[in-house]
Amino acid sequence: MNYTWNWHIFLEPNPTGAGTYFDMLLAGLKVTIVTSLTAWVIALIFGTIVGILRTLPSKLATWIGFAYVEFFRNMPLLVQLFLWFFVLPELLPQSAGLWLKQMPNAPFYTAAVGIGLFMSARVAVQLAAGVGSLPRGQKLAATALGLTTLQAYRYVLLPMAFRIILPPLTSEFLNTVKNSAVAITIGLIELTGAARAMQEFSFQVFEAFSAATLMYLVINVVVVIGMRLLERAVAIPGYITGK
Amino acid sequence: MLANFDFDVIRRSLAYLFIDGMTFTLTLTALAATGGLVFGTMIALMRLSGYRVMGWIAGLYVDFMRSLPLVLVIFWFYFLVPYIGQWITGSSRPIKVGAFASSLITFILFEAAYFSEIMRAGIQSISRGQPAAASALGLTYAQTMRYVVLPQAFRNMLPVLLTQTIVLFQDTSLVYVLSIPDFLGAASKVAQRDGRLVEMYLFAALIYFTISCVASYGVRRLQSRIAIIR
Numbered sequence: 225m226n227y228t229w230n231w232h233i234f235l236e237p238n239p240t241g242a243g244t245y246f247d248m249l250l251a252g253l254k255v256t257i258v259t260s261l262t263a264w265v266i267a268l269i270f271g272t273i274v275g276i277l278r279t280l281p282s283k284l285a286t287w288i289g290f291a292y293v294e295f296f297r298n299m300p301l302l303v304q305l306f307l308w309f310f311v312l313p314e315l316l317p318q319s320a321g322l323w324l325k326q327m328p329n330a331p332f333y334t335a336a337v338g339i340g341l342f343m344s345a346r347v348a349v350q351l352a353a354g355v356g357s358l359p360r361g362q363k364l365a366a367t368a369l370g371l372t373t374l375q376a377y378r379y380v381l382l383p384m385a386f387r388i389i390l391p392p393l394t395s396e397f398l399n400t401v402k403n404s405a406v407a408i409t410i411g412l413i414e415l416t417g418a419a420r421a422m423q424e425f426s427f428q429v430f431e432a433f434s435a436a437t438l439m440y441l442v443i444n445v446v447v448v449i450g451m452r453l454l455e456r457a458v459a460i461p462g463y464i465t466g467k
Numbered sequence: 468m469l470a471n472f473d474f475d476v477i478r479r480s481l482a483y484l485f486i487d488g489m490t491f492t493l494t495l496t497a498l499a500a501t502g503g504l505v506f507g508t509m510i511a512l513m514r515l516s517g518y519r520v521m522g523w524i525a526g527l528y529v530d531f532m533r534s535l536p537l538v539l540v541i542f543w544f545y546f547l548v549p550y551i552g553q554w555i556t557g558s559s560r561p562i563k564v565g566a567f568a569s570s571l572i573t574f575i576l577f578e579a580a581y582f583s584e585i586m587r588a589g590i591q592s593i594s595r596g597q598p599a600a601a602s603a604l605g606l607t608y609a610q611t612m613r614y615v616v617l618p619q620a621f622r623n624m625l626p627v628l629l630t631q632t633i634v635l636f637q638d639t640s641l642v643y644v645l646s647i648p649d650f651l652g653a654a655s656k657v658a659q660r661d662g663r664l665v666e667m668y669l670f671a672a673l674i675y676f677t678i679s680c681v682a683s684y685g686v687r688r689l690q691s692r693i694a695i696i697r
Contacts, residue, residue, distance in 0.1 A: 227550065298679035300637035303651060303672045310664040398534070405536030409643060416539045429546045436539060444534040 233428045234435065245422050249432075252418025253439050259335050259414060260401040266340025267400060271347025276377060278352040289348065296345035301406050305338045309410045335407035335414075343400050350392050354385035387458050394451040401443055415439055473663055477670050480657040488653030489674075491567070495649065496636045499574035503635070504628065506575060507582030512612065514587055525583070532580035537641055544573040545645055566647045570639075578635055585627050589620030626690040633682050637675065650674070 234246040242248070278289035296304070309331070313321040327333060358381060366376035386393075405416040413421060419436035423429045477484075513525035532540070548569045549561035556562060593616050601611040621628075640651040648656060651671050658667035 294680065295676075298637075298676045298683065299672050300640040300651070300675055302640045302643060303668065303675055306655075306664075306668045307672055310658075311668050314665045402534075402536040405538040406641065408538060416536055416542070419539070420542060423542075423546075433539065433543050433546070437535060437543075440535050440539070441531075 227430065229431070230428055231431060233426055233431050236426075238422070239425050245426065245432075246435075248422055249415065249418050249435055249439065252413055252415040252436075255332070255413060255418075256401065256404050256415040257443070259332060259339070259404045259407060259412065260397075262336035263340035263343060263404065264397055264400050266337060267343035267347050267396070270341060270344035272351055272382070274344065274348035275351030275355065276382075278348060279355040280373075289352070293345045293348055296342055301339065301342050301403055302409055304342055305334060305406060305410055308338045309334045331407060331410045331412040334410055335404065335412050339400060339403050339407070342403065343396060346396050346399070347393070350389045350396065351385060354389035355381050357388060358384055384460065387460055390451065390455050390458070394448065397451075398444060398447055401447070402440075472666055474666065476657065476661050476663045476666055480653075480667075483657065484650065484653050484670075488648055488650035491648065492636070492639050492650040495567070495571060495574065495639050495642070496632065498571055499578055499639070500632045500635055502571070502575035503578030503582045504586075506579035508586045508617065510579055510583035511586035511590060514583070515590060529580045529583055532577055537577060537638055538644055540577050541570065541573050541641060541644060544576070545569050548572055566642070566645060570642045570645065570647060574635065574639065578631070581631055582628065585624050585631060586620060588627075589624035590616055592623050593619050622693070626686050626693065629686045629689070630683070633679055633686070636682070637679060640675070 234249075235244050237243065238245045238248045240248065242251075274289050274292045277285045278293075280286065299307075313324040315321070316324065324330070362380055362384065363376060366380040371379065404412075404414055407414055408417040408420065415436050419432040422432040426432070510525045510528060513521045514529070516522060548564045552558075552562035552564055553560065597615055597619070598611050601615040602608075606614065639649060642649050643652050643655065646652065654667045654671040658664045661667075
């Protein structure tokens with residue numbers, strides 16, 4: 225392989241004038257983390273609402289939940305980001321569209337909202353499955369205690385369901401981190417984008433992508449360890465995973 | 468708003484979108500799914516084999532692939548494949564690999580990690596009595612896998628495999644980052660050339676949505692038909 229390796233490239237100043245190439249990758253890493261966390265908060269909020277809708281006895285609510293999930297699941301994430309980024313501002317009334325287009329940091333907001341809503345459909349399915357897996361008695365007992373439906377969800381069903389679906393939620397969070405790389409297509413310089421930029425400036429393809437790969441692996445390890453600890457902390461006594 | 472729509476741009480580019488773009492997308496999906504399934508089954512068998520080193524290597528491969536974003540993997544292979552080709556053929560310079568070959572290799576290797584986990588679950592869903600009975604009949608390990616375990620595992624997992632293929636179909640749109648004219652890439656090229664982003668992206672979204680919806684409806688029907696058997 226006639227390729228000139230140069231691992232010192234990370235310490236050389238990058239052409240944007242802000243520090244070394246390593247600093248550039250770190251900035252990308254930061255964008256990846258912030259985007260993923262913002263998207264994850266959005267995914268959890270919308271996913272919970274839609275997940276609850278899917279488990280309600282009302283036919284209409286179930287249907288809305290179903291339609292929501294189908295809408296976000298049957299389009300590639302890339303296409304959804306394009307819709308939010310390029311199409312939405314044109315469809316809005318002119319002033320609102322202009323405001324959207326002139327928003328500073330638009331790729332970040334678009335990516336966070338777009339990826340958040342995309343992931344919310346998956347969270348909704350997980351949550352509905354979690355609530356569905358609870359014994360019927362839980363809801364009945366809550367009703368017998370005089371709790372309203374809202375209270376039953378708030379104090380009984382959701383705390384149980386969320387603990388049960390914590391492992392699949394961990395993978396969904398990791399998927400959110402990975403999906404943040406798609407935002408490169410709307411110009412967000414996250415970790416993959418930073419590695420790509422470094423490769424274009426320095427021609428050190430393999431060093432740039434190796435570093436990005438390593439950073440993604442570290443994110444994975446940190447998240448998995450963190451979630452293990454969380455799982456242990458919130459384990460339900462009496463269940464297999466409980467104490 | 469709708470009055471400003473130029474639906475004609477869609478009509479004018481239909482041939483390009485479907486004959487060039489969609490053909491690329493569907494061919495890539497079909498070949499990557501087939502290759503990913505074959506390679507993924509091999510990885511699953513490695514993971515479940517008695518040899519600890521093989522299982523360890525397969526596990527490492529799967530975990531590695533699954534912790535990286537597909538976009539990064541696409542870039543990796545786009546730059547790596549010419550060097551691998553050079554290494555295999557022993558030529559003096561990195562060999563030129565077309566966009567199609569490069570993306571096909573990427574997707575086969577990437578999806579194999581996901582397909583292997585599905586096949587592993589499928590193989591583990593087969594009761595112990597099956598391979599035991601097979602070896603009682605005098606079948607070798609390879610024959611047991613080939614004639615008894617894998618066909619059943621494949622059948623049990625068919626709906627999940629097809630669902631993963633729908634995900635793969637959507638994910639192929641990411642070859643956009645290499646400026647390859649797949650369906651979305653073709654739509655995007657027309658959109659930028661004619662300044663008709665809204666029409667083209669809405670149309671692309673509609674087509675992806677329709678195909679995925681119909682396909683997942685088919686998978687759901689298949690699932691309910693398979694479910695009766697057990």
